[in-house]
Amino acid sequence: MSSEKLDVLDDKSSGQAALDKVTVSVSDPESQGVHVSLGKPEQGLKLDKTGLPLIPQPSDDASDPLNFPQWLKIAVLLQVSFLALLGPLNQATVNPAFVPLAAHFHVTTVVASYQTTIAIAFAGIGSFIWVPIANTYGRRPVLLFTTIVAAATSITAGKAQTWSQLIATRVLNGLFTSSFFTIGAGVVSDCFFLHQRGRAMGIFTVFLTNSAHIAPIPGGFLAQYVSYRWCYYLPAILDLTMFVVMLFCLPETIYIRGSAPVVTDRPILRKMKVWGLRPKGKYLKAADFLRQFSMFKYPTVLLTAFYYSITFTLSSILPAVTSATLFRRLYLFTPSQTGLALGLGTLIGSTLGELLGGIVVDRTMYLSRKKKAGEVVAESRLQGIWIGAILQPIGLLIWGFTIQYKTGVIGPTMGFGIMCFAIQVISTVIYSYNADCYKPQTPEVAQVLNFGRQTVGMTTGFWAIPLGDKIGYQWMAVTMSLVGLVTLTPVIYFMFHGKKIRDRMGAPTYNRAL
Incomplete structure (x- = not known):
């Protein structure tokens, strides 16, 4: 933006026209x-x-998260990203231990998987509780509270003596870890500008996506050489460690745009208070728990979330909940071998996907703004989804056919590695796109994504192995690939017509100052 264009504002008659332009x-x-x-x-x-306007425009307040030093922004990003990793880690560390877990509680391995799916289901529900509270009282106190309670429920799960006790603790663990996904995305959006958000969201989602892939590695060794109970104790220890780190290192990031700067010599230190940072004039109302559901009415949010939920379920949750049974059946794997095969393959795929995903979506937005003289069109982000959308069904087909025809373990491992590469690209694009469309409502948008992912994903343990055994894993893979391609079609439509749809729907009126 040149200085000549801004000089027009000095003239009263032409100032408004220039401002509009x-x-x-x-x-x-x-x-x-x-x-x-x-x-x-x-x-x-x-x-x-690069000479393009910063979006959002930062204030002159040192306590504005957009004005945080870069090192602090990175520290905040890493903290909430690691917290996002701990959510699925609480749920999935026990996945390779279904065999000893089932033996202890005298249930089948399929039934043993239900304690994971029930935690996943309530992790999708719980975010609707925490986001309105966090928007009122601050992200920091809610994250600290839910982290300490998540640790307590994991310890209790490890000590459970009956199946009903275990299920009850897993319900509570899912409810409290749900804040890690949604509030964390809001913190990222609070701290980073539009041109940085793709890469920042990419880092956040690579931790989130990789959690379920990392979890089986220690889980398998703990189940085989110590006890399945340590598959619950380990996440609890990490939750407690993260609580201590955040207590001393995670500042509050909610900031009301246009508010008067707080006069203080230590603006960042003030943000480290555990309580008392509620935005001025902000009070929690019953309506706050209801209006967040309004994000479901926006087609660009709802349909991209549906595509993301389907592909995440097929690419991440499906291998996680089936590998313990299938690898033992096909390859006579121990829990530690299952954890290594599942964890390493998916970890490599997701990490490579992030190396590509975050860079591509930010570069795509930059080129679009340069081409259109600074105009921001959020749909430019969606162009980065193609490599993920193409590779996801390819990886699923490789997984299904190699399982059905009993190839060496490298076959299914390569299949879900490719799927995880793809879902990392898809996750980065979908999160970044929706954050660009509705930045003030990023936590609520993340709720929709989280609810869809957790709700669709929790069903996997009920149908995956029974369906594969009945029709063949190759045909299950073909069917699920077609489902994924069908749900992709609205995303392709939004690439070209999403802006018109958003303009017609209008923007949400709540939290617009955030």
Whole structure:
């Protein structure tokens, strides 16, 4: 943006026209932040290093998370990313231990998997409780509270003496770990500008996606050489460790755009208070727990979340809940061998996917803005999804056919490695796209994504192995691949018409100052 264009604001007759022109060029998902800055022409428009306007426009307040030093932003990102990893880790570390777990409680291995799926299901429900509370009282106190309770429920699960006790503790664990997924995404959106958000969200989602892949590695060894109970104690220890780290290192990131700066010599240290950082004039109301459901009415959110939920279930949860049974049946694997095969294959795939995904989505947005003179079109992010959308069904087919025809273990391992590469790209694109569309409502959007992922994913333990045994794993893979391709079609439509749909629907009116 050149200084000549901003000089027009000095003329009263042409100032509003110039303001309208500039607002259109840089608005779309997050125009309110730009309006505030342009209302004060003497301050000028703040630009990134490439000369494009920063979106959102940062305030002059040192306690604004957008003004945090880069090292602190990275530290915050790593903390909430590791916390996101702990959510599925609490649920999935026990997956390779279904055989000893089933033997102890005198149930089948399929029934043993239900304690994982029940935790996944309630992790999808719980976020609807925590996000309104976090938006009112702050992200920091909610994350600290839910982390300490998650640790307690994991310890209790390890000590459970009956099947009903175990299920009850897993319900509670799912409810409290649900905050890790949704509030964490809001923290990332609070701290990073539009041009940084793709890579930041990519790091967040690679931790989230890889958690269920890392979990079987220690889980398998613990189940085989110590006790299945340590598959619950280990996540509890990590939860407690993360609680201590966040207590001393995670600042509050909620910030009301346009609010008066707080006069203090230690703006960041003030953000480290455990309590008392509720935004001025913000009170928790019963309606806050209901209006978050309004995000389901936006087609770009709902249908991209549906595609993400289907592909995440098939690419991440399906291998996780079936490998303990299938690898023991086909290869006579021990829990530790199952954990290594599942964990290493999926970890490599997801990590490679992130190396590509975050860079691609940010680069795509940058090229789009340069081409369109700074105009932000969130749908530009969706162009980065193609490699993931193509590889996901390919990996699923490799997995299904190699399982059915009993190839060496490298076959299914390669299949779910490719699927995990694909889902990492898909996750980064979907999270970044929706955060661009509705930045102030990022936690609520993450709720929709989390609810879909957890709700669809929790069904896997009930149908995957019975369906594969009945029709053959190759035909199950073909069927599920077609389902994934069908749910991709709305995403392709949004690439070309998503902006028109969003303009017609309008933006949510709540939390717009965040």
